[in-house]
Amino acid sequence: xxxxxxxxxxxxxxxxxxxxxxxxxxxxxxxxxxxxxxxxxxxxxxxxxxxxxxxxxxxxxxxxxxxxxxxxxxxxxxxxxxxxxxxxxxxxxxxxxxxxxxxxxxxxxxxxxxxxxxxxxxxxxxxxxxxxxxxxxxxxxxxxxxxxxxxxxxxxxxxxxxxxxxxxxxxxxxxxxxxxxxxxxxxxxxxxxxxxxxx
Amino acid sequence: xxxxxxxxxxxxxxxxxxxxxxxxxxxxxxxxxxxxxxxxxxxxxxxxxxxxxxxxxxxxxxxxxxxxxxxxxxxxxxxxxxxxxxxxxxxxxxxxxxxxxxxxxxxxxxxxxxxxxxxxxxxxxxxxxxxxxxxxxxxxxxxxxxxxxxxxxxxxxxxxxxxxxxxxxxxxxxxxxxxxxxxxxxxxxxxxxxxxxxxxxxxxxxxxxxxxxxxxxxxxxxxxxxxxxxxxxxxxxxxxxxxxxxxxxxxxxxxxxxxxxxxxxxxxxxxxxxxxxxxxxxxxxxxxxxxxxxxxxxxxxxxxxxxxxxxxxxxxxxxxxxxxxxxxxxxxxxxxxxxxxxxxxxxxxxxxxxxxxxxxxxxxxxxxxxxxxxxxxxxxxxxxxxxxxxxxxxxxxxxxxxxxxxxxxxxxxxxxxxxxxxxxxxxxxxxxxxxxxxxxxxxxxxxxxxxxxxxxxxxxxxxxxxxxxxxxxxxx
Numbered sequence: 122x123x124x125x126x127x128x129x130x131x132x133x134x135x136x137x138x139x140x141x142x143x144x145x146x147x148x149x150x151x152x153x154x155x156x157x158x159x160x161x162x163x164x165x166x167x168x169x170x171x172x173x174x175x176x177x178x179x180x181x182x183x184x185x186x187x188x189x190x191x192x193x194x195x196x197x198x199x200x201x202x203x204x205x206x207x208x209x210x211x212x213x214x215x216x217x218x219x220x221x222x223x224x225x226x227x228x229x230x231x232x233x234x235x236x237x238x239x240x241x242x243x244x245x246x247x248x249x250x251x252x253x254x255x256x257x258x259x260x261x262x263x264x265x266x267x268x269x270x271x272x273x274x275x276x277x278x279x280x281x282x283x284x285x286x287x288x289x290x291x292x293x294x295x296x297x298x299x300x301x302x303x304x305x306x307x308x309x310x311x312x313x314x315x316x317x318x319x320x
Numbered sequence: 321x322x323x324x325x326x327x328x329x330x331x332x333x334x335x336x337x338x339x340x341x342x343x344x345x346x347x348x349x350x351x352x353x354x355x356x357x358x359x360x361x362x363x364x365x366x367x368x369x370x371x372x373x374x375x376x377x378x379x380x381x382x383x384x385x386x387x388x389x390x391x392x393x394x395x396x397x398x399x400x401x402x403x404x405x406x407x408x409x410x411x412x413x414x415x416x417x418x419x420x421x422x423x424x425x426x427x428x429x430x431x432x433x434x435x436x437x438x439x440x441x442x443x444x445x446x447x448x449x450x451x452x453x454x455x456x457x458x459x460x461x462x463x464x465x466x467x468x469x470x471x472x473x474x475x476x477x478x479x480x481x482x483x484x485x486x487x488x489x490x491x492x493x494x495x496x497x498x499x500x501x502x503x504x505x506x507x508x509x510x511x512x513x514x515x516x517x518x519x520x521x522x523x524x525x526x527x528x529x530x531x532x533x534x535x536x537x538x539x540x541x542x543x544x545x546x547x548x549x550x551x552x553x554x555x556x557x558x559x560x561x562x563x564x565x566x567x568x569x570x571x572x573x574x575x576x577x578x579x580x581x582x583x584x585x586x587x588x589x590x591x592x593x594x595x596x597x598x599x600x601x602x603x604x605x606x607x608x609x610x611x612x613x614x615x616x617x618x619x620x621x622x623x624x625x626x627x628x629x630x631x632x633x634x635x636x637x638x639x640x641x642x643x644x645x646x647x648x649x650x651x652x653x654x655x656x657x658x659x660x661x662x663x664x665x666x667x668x669x670x671x672x673x674x675x676x677x678x679x680x681x682x683x684x685x686x687x688x689x690x691x692x693x694x695x696x697x698x699x700x701x702x703x704x705x706x707x708x709x710x711x712x713x714x715x716x717x718x719x720x721x722x723x724x725x726x727x728x729x730x731x732x733x734x735x736x737x738x739x740x741x742x743x744x745x746x747x748x749x750x751x752x753x754x755x756x757x758x759x760x761x762x763x764x765x766x767x768x769x770x771x772x773x774x775x776x777x778x779x780x781x782x783x784x785x786x787x788x789x790x791x792x793x794x795x796x
Contacts, residue, residue, distance in 0.1 A: 138643055139522055139622050143762040148743040152387065152407035154361035154414050166764050189643065191523035194556060195762060196741075197458040197472035198359060217526060220492075220558045221458060225474035276490060278345040289476070290372070293484045296339065296347060300375075300486055303338040303349055311590075313583035314351060317445060317576075320378045320425055 122230035124286030128212040128256040131183040132248040133174050136241070137167075138189030142222065145193065145201040159200055160207030175208075185254055187244055188215040192233075193222025202229045212256040214263060216241055227279045230286065232258055240271045258283060325597035327494050328563055329529045332469040332594070336452050338486055347486045351451035352468075353380040354437040355424070355478065357387055357415040358743070359456030363479035364418040375485045377423035381446050384412050384429050385436045386743050390706050390733035393430045400430075408744065422482070435709020435735040438462040438676035442546060443711055445575025449564035449591040454481055459676045459759065461552040465545030466572070467564030467594050469529070472553065492529045492558065493603035496596075499534040501610035506793040508686070509544035510678060510757070510776035512536065513551045514616040518626040520606055525557025528604065531596060536610055537562050542571040543682045550677045551759050554623035563595040617663055617789055618761045618774040620651035625761070627663060629779070629791045635659035654763055655771050656751070663789050666773070670754035671696070671703035671730070671784040672766070673777055675740035678757035679708030683777040684716050687757075688724040690781035690792060696729040697787025703730040704746065706738040728784065742767040755783035 150162035168175050186205065192215040193201060202225040205213070212232040223233040234256060236244070240263070244254060247265045255264045258280060263271045282289065293300075307314070326334070338347040360382075367374070374380065387408040395401055403409040412429065419426035427433045433440060438459055441447035449467035454460060456478045463470035477487055497516055517524075530552050537545060545562045552560030569588050572578045579587040614628030625648075627634065636648035636659065652659065657666070673679070673687050684707065696703050705725045707713040713735060716722055722732045739746040740758035742765065748754040750769025757780050761772040773789060782792035 138647060141622075141760075141762045143741075143760070143765050147764055147768070148386075148741045151358050151743060152405070152411050154365070154411055156362050166768070191526065191556065194522060195458065195553075195760060197456055197460075197474055199362075199456075199474035199476060202474070217523060219523075219556060220526060221472055221474060225476065228474065228476040276345070277343040278341065278488070278490075281343075289488055290366075290370075290480050290483050293347060293480065293486060293488060294372075297484070299339050300347070300349070300484060304485075310586075313579035313587045314448070314451070315378070316583060317578055317580070318352075318378045318381075318425075320423070 122228065122286050125211055125230050125232055125283045126258050128184050128232065130185060130253055131180055131251065132185035132187050132214070132244065132254045133180045133183045134245045134248040135174055135186055135188050136245050139191045139194055140188055141195035142193055142198050142201040143195060146198065146204040151198060151200050156203045158207065159204035163204035163208055179251055182209050184209055184211045185256060186210045186213045187241060187248055188213060189241070190216045192218045194219040197221045199225045202226045202231055206231055214241065214244060214256070227283060228289065230283065232256065232283055234263060234273050236263065236271050236273055243269055325600040327596045327600045327602060328467070328531055328561055328594060329469065329494050332450055332452065333491060335450065345488050345490055348452060348489045349486050350454055350481050351379065352441070352446060352453040353481050354441055354453070354455035354460070355380055355382040356437050356457065357384045357411045359475050360418065360478055361411060361414045362475050363482060364422065366479045367422070367482060372483045374422045374424065374482045378425070379485060380424045380482065381427070382415055382419040382424050383427045383434060383437050383440050384415055386737045386741065387411055388429055388736040389744050390736050390738050390746055393734060432710040432714060435712065436676045436679065436737055438550065439680060439708030439712065442466055442542065443575070443709055445572055445578030448572065448578065449568060450594045454487065458553045459550050461558065461560050462546045462550040462676055464549035464552065464560040465542060465562055466568055467562060467591065469559055469561065471559040493527050495525060495528040495530045495557065495604040495606065496602040497530050497532050497606045497608065499532070499536045499608045499610050503536055503610050503613060507613050507615060508776045508778060509540055509547045511616045512613050513548045514618070514623070514626045514774065515613045516608060517551060517555045517623050519608060520555050522554065522622045522624040523556040525552060525555040528557050530555070530557045530560045532560060532562050538565065541682060542568055543680045546680070547677055551623065554759055564591050615776065615779055615791055615793065617779065619655065619657060619663065620648065621654055621761055621763050622651070623759065623761060623774065625651060629663055629789065631663055633657045633659050633661045633663065664791065665788060666753065667699055667788045668753045668755045668773065668783050669699060669701045670748050670752055671700060671780055672739040672754055672756040672758060673704070673780050674706030674708070674738050675758035676708065677759045678777050679706060679712065681712050681715050683757065684712065684721050687777040687781040688721040690778050690795060691728040691785065692724050694728055694785045696784040699787040700784050703784050704733055704739065705730050706733045707735050709735050739766050741765060742770070755780045755789060
């Protein structure tokens with residue numbers, strides 16, 4: 122994944138709560154065997170409504186999405202993160218996310234920023250007026266051209282991975298010896314655990 | 321020295337920590353990995369590109385379920401019936417090829433053991449108490465009904481598990497959902513979990529692993545426990561747990577992949593230690609009075625939009641905060657419902673009995689007992705039963721349940737995820753309603769414009785007979 126330090130630009134003032142992964146990308150689009158091209162199906166039911174923010178020319182190519190509580194709830198489909206990335210979005214700002222979605226986002230170089238609802242309300246105003254927003258991962262702040270400045274928390278490991286564009290699989294493979302030791306430590310006492318699955 | 325009392329979740333977590341990084345992220349060992357066709361092709365492809373093997377192929381089990389049509393899969397001569405949708409066919413072929421390429425056990429589309437991964441895992445004894453179980457599917461939470469720490473993962477994590485047999489995780493908070501008292505007659509596990517979601521909300525469990533506690537759960541069969549834990553994700557919790565007990569051990573004894581002989585005794589001795597210690601602290605506790613639980617049904621487009629069957633469609637103005645009012649207005653508009661309408665006055669044109677929530681033998685028995693000697697109402701256009709696995713289907717046929725469903729005007733299908741998520745051809749047409757035993761009533765979930773009412777198998781059967789949502793207790 123691509124490293125990420127700052128995301129600056131217009132923000133899509135979506136704001137909806139409990140946006141589930143079926144809204145982000147309907148099941149029909151899950152038949153693909155690649156990660157590409159899912160932006161076309163992103164937010165399909167929302168985009169069926171005239172005047173929706175996703176098709177508003179003012180927000181074309183906007184790298185930030187503003188959403189409500191519990192964004193990405195529902196299924197574990199990583200297609201939701203791939204679809205959002207395919208729209209060119211690299212940061213989402215919302216009061217909360219589903220656990221699985223936020224993990225999927227980070228693994229694809231999308232920063233899920235958590236801010237309180239009051240901050241979201243203000244950022245929605247700024248975005249609705251077409252002003253740009255700056256999200257800085259290094260300093261963990263979101264700023265606007267109007268002196269608004271919000272700090273956010275992020276798990277240090279996630280921050281590290283995002284800043285350096287790290288591949289978690291490669292990272293864990295460096296710890297193969299420890300994994301092997303763990304497996305050895307369970308041999309004997311827990312042999313029953315793996316006998317039934319032996320091929 | 322007495323060790324600190326721990327919750328069941330803490331015990332399973334502690335037992336799987338390979339190591340913990342300074343920042344608190346842990347490498348957690350994964351005992352069991354279920355793979356299906358939809359969320360795995362990109363993971364296998366990534367392994368191929370990086371030249372990485374699967375670390376422990378025998379700990380992964382691959383089964384197609386989401387995309388498979390639920391119509392006949394073999395013709396009279398035993399040849400594969402072609403799948404009309406080329407994309408679905410390609411995805412299924414990818415799994416059929418990836419599994420043997422990487423040395424993974426594969427249950428094929430026409431094998432008797434094929435079914436929904438979350439039905440197959442327990443049924444085969446692949447899922448065991450105290451294990452960590454993952455799958456690229458959020459309803460992996462189901463396996464918590466056996467006392468396993470089971471949760472859904474994304475495709476990058478599928479790749480991570482295949483390559484390393486571990487995941488990088490932060491420990492979740494723990495929540496106790498304690499249900500006091502017993503359920504009234506006619507009230508099922510599905511009604512209870514829907515009620516619980518209504519109480520704690522669709523995001524109420526975010527960041528938590530839920531442990532369900534109380535006599536209600538102790539008295540439940542394994543299948544009912546799987547139903548409860550299955551929908552933990554609908555409350556935002558990645559996993560739900562019920563402490564394993566004799567009911568679970570009896571269920572697993574003799575299952576194909578479960579421990580045998582002396583191994584079985586060792587396993588059970590260990591499993592008996594898997595319970596929350598007296599005095600262990602949960603980060604959050606929710607207490608539910610079982611007496612308040614009625615046969616339940618959803619009215620909106622979030623699983624938290626749930627009411628008792630005797631209630632009316634709520635008015636958006638009845639909700640405390642403006643965002644909830646706005647969401648309710650939108651939901652009602654999508655659902656084509658007017659506040660104040662009695663839930664039992666809502667007609668349904670489609671009935672779906674199936675999904676990883678409610679497609680096991682007890683679910684089919686419950687629906688069949690309502691349908692026996694009855695027929696679906698004329699306004700019910702489409703009614704299907706999709707067993708959770710080939711073995712469930714066989715069992716049901718041995719008991720004659722298929723005849724009851726067919727006589728009542730239902731279609732009797734091959735196993736799979738089917739109309740739960742509208743990936744295969746089983747979809748609900750735009751604007752039509754479906755009384756569905758599945759787990760999600762999201763906008764467009766069962767097909768674009770489809771309107772879903774979630775309920776239990778017995779309630780789905782009652783709706784089929786009446787042609788509208790109905791209280792099953794009034795039929796028996």
